[in-house]
Amino acid sequence: MDIRSARPLDRYFAGYSGDHSNATNQAIHVVAVPAILWSAIALLWCVPPLLPWFQHGIWAALAMFGTWAYYNRLSRPLGIGMLMLFFVAGCICRLLEDRLGIPLLLRIGIGVFVLAWIAQFIGHRIEGRRPSFLTDLTYLLIGPIWVLAKLYRQFGWRY
Structure with missing residues (x-):
């Protein structure tokens, strides 16, 4: 299949996978990417909410909704998986x-965020390649669904 005629998701995965071919780096990403995702949500x-009738978590909820909408547009099955996550x-x-x-x-979120990013950069040092997001910030959003797609492939699920 010609990558130019592939779905946008397939093109993103091809680019992301090219920067993550080392097995050790992939294993690090399978742990660190979800940790970074959770810690970003925690942060x-x-x-604090701007309006008194909102509770903590409103900004996280809005960010999760916007990100989910993007994922759901790229792939409905991955969108459903990310919604559950x-x-x-x-x-x-x-x-x-x-x-x-x-x-x-907040302290736990900061700690997880810092440790997971350190792990990511160690993985890329082992790989010998720069992180994908340094060439295109969209790859910050692609990492979590790339990890989820690996899980889907293990179960034989289509996305």
Whole structure:
């Protein structure tokens, strides 16, 4: 198949996969990318709402909705999977907010974010290639569905 005639998702995956061919880097990404996604949601969760009748998490919810809409447009099956992952991530943030409070959720989110990015850069050092997002910021959004697509392929699910 000619990559120019492929779906946009297939073109993104081809570009992303080209920068992630090393097995160790891929394994790091399978752990670090979801960690970064969750931590970004957690950090947005901690941003105070502007209006008093909103609760913490409104900014995370808006970001998750916008990102989900993008994913759903690229692939309905991956969009459904990401919707479920966003729901779980939101539930985890809400649970941690309830049990630990916003200040500790913020610290955990920062810690996970920093550690996961360090892991990512170690993976790219092993790979010997720059991260994809340095050439196109869209790849920051492609990473999570690339990892999810790997899971789908393991189960034989089409996307």
